[in-house]
Amino acid sequence: xxxxxxxxxxxxxxxxxxxxxxxxxxxxxxxxxxxxxxxxxxxxxxxxxxxxxxxxxxxxxxxxxxxxxxxxxxxxxxxxxxxxxxxxxxxxxxxxxxxxxxxxxxxxxxxxxxxxxxxxxxxxxxxxxxxxxxxxxxxxxxxxxxxxxxxxxxxxxxxxxxxxxxxxxxxxxxxxxxxxxxxxxxxxxxxxxxxxxxxxxxxxxxxxxxxxxxxxxxxxxxxxxxxxxxxxxxxxxxxxxxxxxxxxx
Amino acid sequence: xxxxxxxxxxxxxxxxxxxxxxxxxxxxxxxxxxxxxxxxxxxxxxxxxxxxxxxxxxxxxxxxxxxxxxxxxxxxxxxxxxxxxxxxxxxxxxxxxxxxxxxxxxxxxxxxxxxxxxxxxxxxxxxxxxxxxxxxxxxxxxxxxxxxxxxxxxxxxxxxxxxxxxxxxxxxxxxxxxxxxxxxxxxxxxxxxxxxxxxxxxxxxxxxxxxxxxxxxxxxxxxxxxxxxxxxxxxxxxxxxxxxxxxxx
DNA sequence: CGTAGGTTTGACTGATCTCAAGTTTGGTGG
DNA sequence: CCACCAAACTTGAGATCAGTCAAACCTACG
Numbered sequence: 001x002x003x004x005x006x007x008x009x010x011x012x013x014x015x016x017x018x019x020x021x022x023x024x025x026x027x028x029x030x031x032x033x034x035x036x037x038x039x040x041x042x043x044x045x046x047x048x049x050x051x052x053x054x055x056x057x058x059x060x061x062x063x064x065x066x067x068x069x070x071x072x073x074x075x076x077x078x079x080x081x082x083x084x085x086x087x088x089x090x091x092x093x094x095x096x097x098x099x100x101x102x103x104x105x106x107x108x109x110x111x112x113x114x115x116x117x118x119x120x121x122x123x124x125x126x127x128x129x130x131x132x133x134x135x136x137x138x139x140x141x142x143x144x145x146x147x148x149x150x151x152x153x154x155x156x157x158x159x160x161x162x163x164x165x166x167x168x169x170x171x172x173x174x175x176x177x178x179x180x181x182x183x184x185x186x187x188x189x190x191x192x193x194x195x196x197x198x199x200x201x202x203x204x205x206x207x208x209x210x211x212x213x214x215x216x217x218x219x220x221x222x223x224x225x226x227x228x229x230x231x232x233x234x235x236x237x238x239x240x241x242x243x244x245x246x247x248x249x
Numbered sequence: 250x251x252x253x254x255x256x257x258x259x260x261x262x263x264x265x266x267x268x269x270x271x272x273x274x275x276x277x278x279x280x281x282x283x284x285x286x287x288x289x290x291x292x293x294x295x296x297x298x299x300x301x302x303x304x305x306x307x308x309x310x311x312x313x314x315x316x317x318x319x320x321x322x323x324x325x326x327x328x329x330x331x332x333x334x335x336x337x338x339x340x341x342x343x344x345x346x347x348x349x350x351x352x353x354x355x356x357x358x359x360x361x362x363x364x365x366x367x368x369x370x371x372x373x374x375x376x377x378x379x380x381x382x383x384x385x386x387x388x389x390x391x392x393x394x395x396x397x398x399x400x401x402x403x404x405x406x407x408x409x410x411x412x413x414x415x416x417x418x419x420x421x422x423x424x425x426x427x428x429x430x431x432x433x434x435x436x437x438x439x440x441x442x443x444x445x446x447x448x449x450x451x452x453x454x455x456x457x458x459x460x461x462x463x464x465x466x467x468x469x470x471x472x473x474x475x476x477x478x479x480x481x482x483x484x485x486x487x488x489x490x491x492x493x494x495x496x497x498x
Numbered sequence: 499c500g501t502a503g504g505t506t507t508g509a510c511t512g513a514t515c516t517c518a519a520g521t522t523t524g525g526t527g528g
Numbered sequence: 529c530c531a532c533c534a535a536a537c538t539t540g541a542g543a544t545c546a547g548t549c550a551a552a553c554c555t556a557c558g
Contacts, residue, residue, distance in 0.1 A: 075399070077406045077407055084398045097391075098391075100495055104495070142345060145345060145394035148394060148401060149353065149397055150353075151397075155401060156404045156448070159545075191503085193504080204549095246350075246353070408514095453538090453539090454513090
């Protein structure tokens, strides 16, 4: 019997449902769409931390759904890394590359990750046969693009403290949307080096900014866990307005 | 008789053809697609410099093709503007918003601009009836997204001189692709304030960096005209690798 | 209990910003 | 054609935010 997405083990079923629900909302999917989705052929892959899932310049022949662990999109300039977005469980990794011949950025695992891979051809076929999916995928990529734009603004126009605070706001909202915690308290297994690579700062300065945010009573990041004491206050300090996430995250 | 895109005045026909050719390449369009495109209903709009074509937070009911003049996508943080991309003649303005209910960024005219507007409904219908168009629009948005990612890298990880140089490289390639000049010499009617808003720098520092690039014999920007003496050298100085434009621009 | 990765701290440097004053450019009206 | 004006550009001096370098300190884990 052929392995279908619907057969995925129960320990990772949650993130798969999150991913489907996101698509269902973006594309207004019906029951037949749902069945088609869960009938997609897949492979389950687990990697260690620090490995690349997609490499810049390579061909992308699969479309993946992140089931557990954190990853990031990044690009290099010389020996310097710039993270351009974080990927949390339930995110689809490769929609940005699905219609393009070569990857223009890499996707790297931050923690050990588990994900499903589906052959790109099958996903494209699904999008073609069922326009609702095409629309859902397209919208998903547009929301990603909106996030990239916000990051340009974040890095280009906000000072170090706001940048870091803004990043935590975004992750809080997206992680909550993925059903992995609340803004008050959630797991975030990224290092200060990662935060620096995402905000265009050095790890040393990230450390100082986190200290400042802690001193302000806004954010605590310890033992890979985040606590946000006063969400409203933090949003103000970060100039965070979640509209750019288009209620999706 | 209904006015169709194909009827557009000859003085702006060039950019319209550029726009269509870009879509044709992205979506592998045939003659019937071509006829459908040129039969779209449209309005021609001309604005003065400095006005907004699309406003953040508003609904986007039209899809526009820029025929002449320069524009930019931008976002505000407080009273500070961050340009997130430039738009040149032949670019489609609103694909980033076509599937989303509200604009997450503004589009502003840099010079006086002329553009065609087509009702979003007609464009969505076209994309639905003719999948080749759906694919072309989708790919166009993906290439935009790739450019946003490169800007995150540019602003986050390159120093001021490289940032400015990189911006000129991108514009040179895109303007050449639009048939509006060559990298050696092209018109670029943007101010140093605009360059600062696009690179996350102050206009004063942009001025100094342009001076440095001029002293290096790399770029001259005078009288709204750019001259690039040594393209290879400039690309090296800017860490510019055009793959992220996906040969489209 | 040793080690590696991650965090914290301090002292110093430097890239970029700010403020402020000129100068040039391009358009407009007389 | 010239005079004028606003916008854009240029330049200088000083302030500051963030980077660099270096060392010490956790803390998870084998």
